[in-house]
Amino acid sequence: MTRMSGKRGFSLVEVLVVIAITGILLALLMPAIMNAREASRRMQCVNNLKQLGLAAHNYHDTFHTFPPGMDQQLFPAAPQYRGVSVFVYLLPYLEYQSLRDQWQFGDPVLNATQGTPPPTTLILPEMICVSDAILTNPVMSDDGYPYAVGSYGGNGGTVSYPAQTSSVDGIFYTTGPASEPQPLQRPVRIKDVTDGLSQTFLFGERSHLDPGLETFVPYGWTDTLGIWGWWAASGGRKNVGHVTMSAAAPLNYTFPFTYGNRLSFSPPVSSSAALQPYVILRMCAWGSCHVSGANFTLSDGSTRFITDDITAATLTAYSTRAGAEIADLGE
Numbered sequence: 580m581t582r583m584s585g586k587r588g589f590s591l592v593e594v595l596v597v598i599a600i601t602g603i604l605l606a607l608l609m610p611a612i613m614n615a616r617e618a619s620r621r622m623q624c625v626n627n628l629k630q631l632g633l634a635a636h637n638y639h640d641t642f643h644t645f646p647p648g649m650d651q652q653l654f655p656a657a658p659q660y661r662g663v664s665v666f667v668y669l670l671p672y673l674e675y676q677s678l679r680d681q682w683q684f685g686d687p688v689l690n691a692t693q694g695t696p697p698p699t700t701l702i703l704p705e706m707i708c709v710s711d712a713i714l715t716n717p718v719m720s721d722d723g724y725p726y727a728v729g730s731y732g733g734n735g736g737t738v739s740y741p742a743q744t745s746s747v748d749g750i751f752y753t754t755g756p757a758s759e760p761q762p763l764q765r766p767v768r769i770k771d772v773t774d775g776l777s778q779t780f781l782f783g784e785r786s787h788l789d790p791g792l793e794t795f796v797p798y799g800w801t802d803t804l805g806i807w808g809w810w811a812a813s814g815g816r817k818n819v820g821h822v823t824m825s826a827a828a829p830l831n832y833t834f835p836f837t838y839g840n841r842l843s844f845s846p847p848v849s850s851s852a853a854l855q856p857y858v859i860l861r862m863c864a865w866g867s868c869h870v871s872g873a874n875f876t877l878s879d880g881s882t883r884f885i886t887d888d889i890t891a892a893t894l895t896a897y898s899t900r901a902g903a904e905i906a907d908l909g910e
Contacts, residue, residue: 624708624730624784624867624874625882631705631731631782632876634672635665644766648733648751649812649819651742651758652687658722658814661687664822665733665751666706666810673705687813691724699811700725706810710868712788718806726809726821728787732865734780734878735823736898740862742819748899750781750878753819769878773901776879780897783875783885785824786866791834792858798838800851801858820862826898828864830873831887865894883908 638646646668652661663684670679678698683689691699700717706729707713717727732739736749742759745752750767758764772779787804796803812821834857841848848854865885867873872886878900885908896906 620710621869627705628782628874628876628882632880634669637672644768647754647766648823649753650755651753653757660816661814662818663687664812690813700727702727712868714805724814728808729810730785731782732785732822732824733782735825738827739823739825740820751823772878777877779878779900781876781878783865784867784873786868788868789833791837794838800854824865825863826895828860830889831866832864
């Protein structure tokens with residue numbers, strides 16, 4: 580008697596069941612994988628901010644002040660306002676002494692025009708949050724100077740930008756002969772932070788994501804956020820806005836309207852001039868691409884994740900160095 584032998588394959592139903600189960604498992608696992616990846620990115624961001632805080636304190640130990648937000652000079656030729664940013668002053672304390680040694684302080688714009696590549700185009704890992712939506716780096720300014728974009732800014736106080744109307748009550752702002760709103764403003768010392776170092780921001784995050792704002796870019800009403808936040812800003816009156824943020828806008832503020840529905844907004848935004856107050860708020864705003872908040876370094880060197888529901892009063896209290904406010908971020 581001959582015994583039939585053979586291999587039994589999977590039926591179509593069995594294959595479909597396996598595919599369905601695999602899909603369900605992947606659907607269950609993906610959020611956990613994404614959460615783990617974002618947690619890792621957030622920790623890397625925290626480490627960057629810790630390094631910036633430590634660098635600022637080491638600078639203070641050497642010079643007995645924190646560095647300027649932007650040490651600003653006035654030149655006869657355009658761009659008339661030229662300066663050196665807080666992050667350039669911190670280079671030696673971030674292990675970039677050789678880059679600091681080649682920096683041209685006499686005419687800061689030369690750092691964007693000379694060298695291969697120009698120093699202002701260098702992308703420094705300590706300046707980048709990997710969660711940030713930086714699509715192109717480095718970028719070109721409107722007047723043709725190349726700059727690398729960063730994800731962090733110094734605490735500019737109640738209002739950080741534009742410099743002409745800045746509040747000068749944070750840690751970083753313009754100093755030097757062409758400082759604004761007053762000439763010859765001086766940098767901040769630790770003893771000037773009378774609200775307490777643990778009650779005052781030092782550095783925080785800048786977000787480059789704002790879908791509403793980007794709808795105005797094709798019409799020439801504003802620049803894309805992608806060219807904002809040069810860590811080595813050196814030419815132009817907007818300099819300090821690239822390296823500082825403030826409490827002028829809520830945490831993670833974005834445009835509350837698009838180009839398409841701007842006229843139905845109250846009040847209607849009918850021109851690029853009417854849009855500028857919102858542009859200024861956006862440039863001042865702390866924010867991140869992390870979920871529900873942003874990372875900060877406080878002036879004592881500690882780091883905190885601040886959630887979007889922080890009140891305007893608390894945000895202002897932690898952005899000012901000597902406001903005598905009583906505020907608590909909680910645990």
